[in-house]
Amino acid sequence: MRWPSQSGEVFLLAGLCLYVLVVGVMPLGRLLIEALRPGEDGQAFGILFDVWQSRAAPRALGNTMIASVGATMVSLLIGGLGAAVLHLTDIRGRTALGFLLLLPMLIPPQISALAWIELTGPSSPLLRLAGLAPPPGTANPLYSMGGIIWVMGLEHAPLVMLATLTSLRALPRDLVEAASVSGARRTAILWRIVLPLARPGLLAGGALAFVAAIGNFGVPALLGIPGRVTVLTTLIYQRLTGFGPSALAQVASLSLVLVLLAAAGLLLRWLLLRRTSYLDRTGQPLDPFALGRFRLPMECVVWLLVLLISVLPLLALIASALVPALGVRLSVATLSLDNFGFLFSNAALRRAFTNSFLLAGAAALISALASFILGYLTTVRRNALARLLDLLADAPYAVPGTVLALGVIMVFLPPLPVFGVSLYGTAWIILVAYLARFLPLALRPVAASYATMDPALDEAGQILGARVPRRLVQLSLPSVLPATIAGALLVFMSAFNELTLSALLWSTGTETLGVMVFFLQYEGNSPAASALATVVVAVTLAVALLLEVTARRFAPSASLL
Amino acid sequence: MDQITLRQINKRFGNTAVLQDVTLSVEPSTFLALLGPSGCGKTTLLRLIAGLERPTSGEIEIAGRVVAGPDHWVETEARKLGMVFQSYALWPHMSVAENVGFGLSVRGMHGRERAARVEAALAMVGLEGLGSRRPPELSGGQRQRTALARCLVTEPELILLDEPLANLDPHLRESMQAEFRRIHRKTGTTFVFVTHDQAEAMALADRVAVMNAGRIEQLGTPQELYGQPATRMVAEFFGKGVVLPVDVAARLDDRTRRVSLGGVTLDLPGVAAVGAAQLSLRPENVVPAAAGLRPHLVGRVVDTSFRGADHLVTLALEQFGGKTIGLGMAAAPEPGARVDLAVTGGWVLPA
Numbered sequence: 001m002r003w004p005s006q007s008g009e010v011f012l013l014a015g016l017c018l019y020v021l022v023v024g025v026m027p028l029g030r031l032l033i034e035a036l037r038p039g040e041d042g043q044a045f046g047i048l049f050d051v052w053q054s055r056a057a058p059r060a061l062g063n064t065m066i067a068s069v070g071a072t073m074v075s076l077l078i079g080g081l082g083a084a085v086l087h088l089t090d091i092r093g094r095t096a097l098g099f100l101l102l103l104p105m106l107i108p109p110q111i112s113a114l115a116w117i118e119l120t121g122p123s124s125p126l127l128r129l130a131g132l133a134p135p136p137g138t139a140n141p142l143y144s145m146g147g148i149i150w151v152m153g154l155e156h157a158p159l160v161m162l163a164t165l166t167s168l169r170a171l172p173r174d175l176v177e178a179a180s181v182s183g184a185r186r187t188a189i190l191w192r193i194v195l196p197l198a199r200p201g202l203l204a205g206g207a208l209a210f211v212a213a214i215g216n217f218g219v220p221a222l223l224g225i226p227g228r229v230t231v232l233t234t235l236i237y238q239r240l241t242g243f244g245p246s247a248l249a250q251v252a253s254l255s256l257v258l259v260l261l262a263a264a265g266l267l268l269r270w271l272l273l274r275r276t277s278y279l280d281r282t283g284q285p286l287d288p289f290a291l292g293r294f295r296l297p298m299e300c301v302v303w304l305l306v307l308l309i310s311v312l313p314l315l316a317l318i319a320s321a322l323v324p325a326l327g328v329r330l331s332v333a334t335l336s337l338d339n340f341g342f343l344f345s346n347a348a349l350r351r352a353f354t355n356s357f358l359l360a361g362a363a364a365l366i367s368a369l370a371s372f373i374l375g376y377l378t379t380v381r382r383n384a385l386a387r388l389l390d391l392l393a394d395a396p397y398a399v400p401g402t403v404l405a406l407g408v409i410m411v412f413l414p415p416l417p418v419f420g421v422s423l424y425g426t427a428w429i430i431l432v433a434y435l436a437r438f439l440p441l442a443l444r445p446v447a448a449s450y451a452t453m454d455p456a457l458d459e460a461g462q463i464l465g466a467r468v469p470r471r472l473v474q475l476s477l478p479s480v481l482p483a484t485i486a487g488a489l490l491v492f493m494s495a496f497n498e499l500t501l502s503a504l505l506w507s508t509g510t511e512t513l514g515v516m517v518f519f520l521q522y523e524g525n526s527p528a529a530s531a532l533a534t535v536v537v538a539v540t541l542a543v544a545l546l547l548e549v550t551a552r553r554f555a556p557s558a559s560l561l
Numbered sequence: 562m563d564q565i566t567l568r569q570i571n572k573r574f575g576n577t578a579v580l581q582d583v584t585l586s587v588e589p590s591t592f593l594a595l596l597g598p599s600g601c602g603k604t605t606l607l608r609l610i611a612g613l614e615r616p617t618s619g620e621i622e623i624a625g626r627v628v629a630g631p632d633h634w635v636e637t638e639a640r641k642l643g644m645v646f647q648s649y650a651l652w653p654h655m656s657v658a659e660n661v662g663f664g665l666s667v668r669g670m671h672g673r674e675r676a677a678r679v680e681a682a683l684a685m686v687g688l689e690g691l692g693s694r695r696p697p698e699l700s701g702g703q704r705q706r707t708a709l710a711r712c713l714v715t716e717p718e719l720i721l722l723d724e725p726l727a728n729l730d731p732h733l734r735e736s737m738q739a740e741f742r743r744i745h746r747k748t749g750t751t752f753v754f755v756t757h758d759q760a761e762a763m764a765l766a767d768r769v770a771v772m773n774a775g776r777i778e779q780l781g782t783p784q785e786l787y788g789q790p791a792t793r794m795v796a797e798f799f800g801k802g803v804v805l806p807v808d809v810a811a812r813l814d815d816r817t818r819r820v821s822l823g824g825v826t827l828d829l830p831g832v833a834a835v836g837a838a839q840l841s842l843r844p845e846n847v848v849p850a851a852a853g854l855r856p857h858l859v860g861r862v863v864d865t866s867f868r869g870a871d872h873l874v875t876l877a878l879e880q881f882g883g884k885t886i887g888l889g890m891a892a893a894p895e896p897g898a899r900v901d902l903a904v905t906g907g908w909v910l911p912a
Contacts, residue, residue, distance in 0.1 A: 174650035180637040181644040181721075182711070184666035192663075196654045231632050 008468035011375050013385055019370050020389045024396040024436040027407025034410055035252035035268055040546035061257060067148045067220065067231055068213035068261075074153020075209035075308040078309070079160025080202050086161075087168040088194070090288040091299045102560055103445060105158035105308040106544050108497040109218030110517055111533040115221065116142055116151050117321040117521075118530055125319040125330035126312070136327070142229030152219045154212075156212045160205035165526035167201025168194075173240035173284045199273045207269035214261045215400025217500040218514075222521060231321040232258055233402045238405075245424075250404065255403040257529055262399055269434030272540060277367060277524045314537065322529035326524070339531035348511055349532065355427060356513040360495035363434035364442075370560055371442040380458045393443060396436040400499030407507065427510045433501045442487030449483030449555055450476070489547040496543070497536050562591045562625045564719055565610060565750040570619035572605055579605045581775045583619070587768070588830070589718070592745050592752045594762035597772035603755045606772070607721050610753065611644055612637035624718060633826050638667075641714025643720040643750075647727055649704045651696040657683070658692030664715040682714035685744065702733045706740075713748065722754035726761060727781035759799050763787070771795045787843070789832075789908050796841035796910065803878070803886040807840045809833050809909060818909045823880045825857045831909020838912050843886050846906040860886070865893040876900055887888050 038046045051057050054230065082101045086094050104112060118124060121140040127133035134141070171194065179189045216231040224234055236251045243250075291298055325334040343349050374393070377386035396404050412423040412432060423429040453476070461471045477484075499514030506515050513536050520529035546561070549561040565587040573579040580602045587593050595603040609621060612635065616862065620630035623642075628635040634907045651660050662679045670678070683689055686706040696704060705725065711719050725736045725741075742765060745752050752824040756762050762769050763783045771778045771786060771794070779791040783799075790796035796804050810826070811819040818831045822840060829840065850856040853863065860876025877883045894900060 172648065172650070174646045174648050175638070175652055177611075178644065178646060178650035178652075179663065180613070181611060181640075182643070182644055182667060183638045184663070184667045184714070185638055188667055193652060198650075442736075 009377070009381070009383070013383070015467075016374050016386065019435070020374075020393050020439075022411075023432050025392050026397065026406060027411045030410045031252050031255065031403065031407035034249050035256040047249050047255045047392075047507055048256070051250050051530055056235060057254060058228070058256075060230050060232045061225075063145070064214060064231040064233075064258075064261070067145060067152065067229075068210055070145075070149035071156060071213040072210040073154035073207050074149060075157040075160045076202065077203060078154065078157040078434065079162075079209070080164055081159040082157065083164035083168060083198075083202075085298075085302055086515025087165055087286070088190075088289055089295075089298065091295060093299075093303075096531050097302065097306060099560075100306050100310045101161055101316075101352065102158045104154045105156075106493070107154050107155075107304065107314075107537055108499060108514065108540075109216055110499045110514060111218075111497065111537060112155050112313065112318070113142075113151050113222035114221045114517065114526070114533050116147070118312045118526065119316035121326050122369055123526075124316060125323055126316045128329055129319075131453055138226075143224050144223070145227075145229050147223045148220050148231075152213050152216055152538065153209075155216070155219065156209035159208045159212060159217055161517060163208060164198055164202045167198045167381055169285060171197050171286055173286050174342055176286055192503065199269065200275055204269045204272040206426055207265045207272065208373040209506060210288070211262045211265035211269075211398075213403065214258060214265065217222060217400075217402055217503065220287075221503070221518060222500075225522075227498065233500070236402050236406070236468075240504060243502045246410065248410060250412075251404055252410070253326060255400070255406055258400045258403055263469050266398055273512055278354070286316055300553075317530050317537070318534050319421040320527060321534045323527050326527055339527045340535070342528050343532055343535065349516055352511040352513050355430075355510055356496050358435060359427060359431055359512065360498075361490045362431055363438055363495045364488040364492040366435055367439045367442040367491050368446075368484050370439060371446040372477070372480065372484050373472070374443065375450045375480065376444040376472055378449060380453065380455050380476065382455075390443070390447070397438070398438040401437060401498075402504065402517065403502040404437055405501045408436070409499075425507045425510075429507045430502055430510060430512065433505055434491075434495045434498070437501060437529055438491040439499075441490045441494060442484070443485045445483040445490070445551075445555055446454070446480055449480040453479045482550060486547055486551045486555045489550065493540055493543045493547065562589075563622070564589060564624060565753070565799075566622040567606075567610075567622075568620040570606070570609065571617045572602070572609060573617045576874055579775055580609075580616075583775075584782065585770060585777060587753065589751055589752060592742075592765060593754070593765045594769045595753065595755045595772060596759060596762040596799070597757065599757055601772040602775040603757075603772050604723055605753050607723055607753065610719075611642060611721055628865075629654055632801065640717070641717055643717040645705075645708045645712055645720070645722040645725045647724040649696075649728075651699075651704055651707055651709040651711075654694050655690060657688065657694045657696070660707060661692070661710045661714050662697070664711065667694075668715070669729075671698070678709075678714055679830065682710040685713055685747075686710045686740070701729050702737065705729060705737060706772035709740075709744070713744070714749075714763055716883050719751045719753070724754065724755055726755070726756070726758075729907045732887070734761070738800065741765055761868065765799070769799070771799060773798075789830075790841050790910060792910065793839055793841075796839075796908070800843060802841060802889060803841040803881075803884050803911055805836050805840045805842065805878070805881050805907060805911070809835045809838045811835065820909055822857060822904065825855070826903055827857065829904070829907050829909055833909045833911045836912075837853065839910050840906045841910060842886060842904065843907070844889065847886060847888060847893065847902045849888075849890070850901040850903040854903070857896070857904040858902040861890075862894050862896050862898045862902045863902060864896065867893070874903070 034047055034215055034456045035048060036187045040214055085091065117140055120142050122134045124133050124136050135323045175193055176189055181194045215233065223232060236254050239247045239251050244468065272318050286534060319330055320338050322335050323330050324334055324338055328334050374386060374390060377383040378390045387560045408429060409424065412429050415422045457475055458471055499518060502512040502515050503518065506512060517529050517533050519531060548560055563646055565585040567583055567585045570583040583606060595606060597603045605614060609616050614630055620627050623640060627633040628640055632797060657677050661682055662675050665675045665678055676872050679692065683692060688703060688706050688710060694739055699707065710738050713875060726737055729737060766783060768780065768781045769783055770788055779786060779795045786795055787800045790799065793804050805822065807820040807822050809820050811816045812835060813828060816830050816832065819826065819828050820840065846856065858878055859880065860878055861879045862874055864875040866873050871889040871891055874888045874890045874893060875885050875889060877885050
């Protein structure tokens with residue numbers, strides 16, 4: 001029997017439906033239902049009311065709002081200035097500067113937080129070298145709301161910078177020249193032409209930074225828990241680890257607010273970006289403004305600040321990893337690699353390396369393959385169902401990771417139908433969460449690559465009688481392979497050092513590197529935590545470098561800058 | 562005093578020489594076209610006058626003031642110009658009235674006075690009452706008019722236009738040409754506009770500078786360029802026709818030469834020296850030869866197309882390697898038919 005010629009496409013669609021709907025959409029739907037369940041006395045939305053009548057929840061919400069708004073302000077300031085310096089001035093070394101400014105985004109939040117702790121605390125090896133450390137016994141000044149705002153603000157500043165750069169790059173040179181011809185001087189041009197046109201991008205980036213801050217777990221976990229500043233994500237974590245799955249319905253109600261806040265931020269972003277669509281993207285890009293005699297002083301200030309916020313914390317992290325034990329003064333004599341040796345002698349840490357490598361690798365492969373097929377069906381075949389799946393695939397990435405993890409637990413805690421075993425407590429549940437969470441990261445570069453491919457290439461193959469699988473492999477793959485690889489690397493990089501999901505899903509035997517950094521620091525073994533973080537950062541930056549080289553050469557849409 | 566004077570302008574981008582020894586002066590109230598193929602440097606020349614690029618060497622004077630030179634530099638914003646960009650460069654975050662009023666507001670003019678000037682400029686270009694529109698809501702022609710109003714409102718003595726009609730459809734282009742002529746007459750402002758379209762240059766300008774490979778080939782009125790091209794490039798680029806090799810046998814007077822065209826001796830206007838030269842023939846310089854007389858040229862019909870009043874007949878000149886010339890004829894001959902031609906005019910230019 002011959003299969004009907006459409007069957008290849010039908011199978012592919014069925015597989016993608018399984019992926020996107022079961023792994024991504026079902027957990028979110030289930031969470032919504034649980035959160036809105038009636039209370040024990042049968043009152044409609046009872047659980048929601050109960051939770052929000054407690055004292056802890058509104059206080060955590062208040063803290064989440066203060067921390068997120070504050071961090072967004074920091075991100076707007078640093079990201080906006082960074083974009084302006086990179087695109088509007090002629091200072092030297094702008095490419096290097098751009099990558100240094102992106103660095104905080106590449107480093108996972110828990111490691112950024114750890115690095116800042118090691119930089120500013122009373123046992124800070126760097127500050128002690130300089131004789132500036134706070135006296136022993138005093139609390140680290142970053143264990144506070146201010147610390148959370150600062151570190152989260154830095155972590156998300158690249159989001160603002162990239163969004164602003166996109167706006168500035170879409171600003172044609174003509175518009176500035178026309179203002180010059182009209183008699184406007186540089187300041188007038190900056191305030192009346194450049195700023196108004198860059199503002200939607202700046203604010204849209206701010207909205208993105210706000211959404212990221214709402215869902216951030218790593219920073220408030222490392223800074224807020226010791227500082228007794230509880231935000232919604234850490235409250236959910238503490239409730240769930242304290243009470244176990246019995247608290248699921250309760251924390252689901254807490255997480256609903258996270259979803260609403262994130263949705264509000266994304267809606268704002270959408271409204272802002274909708275207004276910029278008419279900018280002409282074909283004109284020549286802006287020439288940078290010459291700073292003249294102010295260039296050298298400006299360069300000194302900018303480089304100093306960038307080194308301070310991007311490089312110094314990492315140096316503190318490395319220094320702290322080289323100290324033999326907490327509190328020992330760093331010098332050539334005390335320098336030691338023992339902490340790195342510990343990483344490979346400890347069984348749990350060895351497991352964590354294996355787990356994170358395998359989980360991140362599997363997530364990267366599977367999501368890249370799914371993106372390759374979904375992108376084909378959406379962009380080349382313009383299949384309506386595939387386009388719906390493409391839209392839905394964004395949801396698990398748009399909501400805070402904590403929310404997704406809760407939904408995944410709810411769906412996969414009961415034994416699976418047919419197999420009769422539960423995924424909860426195994427590494428599979430973490431993989432499921434990664435697949436849901438990181439699919440959009442692979443999908444975006446692949447879709448952008450498909451968009452530049454002429455659909456007639458595929459249609460020509462179809463006319464010559466080639467079926468979908470052959471067309472996919474022989475006609476589409478060569479065009480989109482670089483973007484697919486870039487997407488896979490992006491997924492690997494994000495999953496490899498991820499904490500938010502695995503913090504809620506791990507169990508003994510399925511530790512991830514993110515979890516181990518968190519626990520080592522929690523146990524007070526910050527030299528070991530720093531050593532582990534140093535290794536994770538090194539792997540992450542190596543992958544990022546590989547990604548950037550691949551992207552620059554073959555798939556510009558996946559390039560970081 | 563000239564409106565613009567360019568002396569020995571050179572412009573290099575890296576190792577590429579874009580302009581070479583360009584010298585030019587433009588009298589006030591001129592409508593000057595910078596005409597040439599793409600890459601000839603015409604837009605760069607316009608941008609140099611605007612101050613958007615700096616010359617590598619040479620001097621630029623606007624209204625008697627040196628604005629660019631070895632020791633002089635006047636920024637664009639201080640040159641008091643108007644400019645219409647090819648993309649129109651309307652600021653998308655401002656209304657039409659705000660776009661037009663921008664130049665007045667940077668000059669410190671506000672309130673009623675500015676509103677009145679803006680309204681007058683909009684009326685001048687036929688956009689009365691559209692001041693509150695946003696650029697994305699305008700048609701192509703309206704955007705063009707807005708860009709023009711934005712120039713006119715500050716009453717500059719010099720307006721630069723960079724391919725202003727290139728983005729309009731052909732029908733709109735003609736009505737905008739008429740509009741440019743009217744506004745030029747009315748304001749008496751000097752217009753310098755860049756175009757690659759010789760018909761547009763012919764229709765609009767009273768002076769045309771034909772540019773090629775970074776140099777000015779010829780500067781003159783459209784009539785001079787058409788009737789007395791100085792170089793082969795001008796003859797071929799400006800107007801229709803064909804350029805054929807000839808030998809100048811004798812100089813009959815200042816502007817008449819005896820030439821040999823494929824063995825036929827003719828007396829024709831021109832300035833070339835004795836020896837090898839070229840003959841620029843326009844379509845109206847040849848007519849079908851009277852029967853019985855020796856033809857000056859022999860053509861074969863390669864194509865005919867009906868134009869309404871007559872047929873455009875394209876003839877390949879067999880003696881000259883198949884070069885073609887178009888000829889209006891009342892009846893269309895069959896393709897491949899022989900047509901004998903007589904030369905009634907032309908211009909003999911140096912080889």
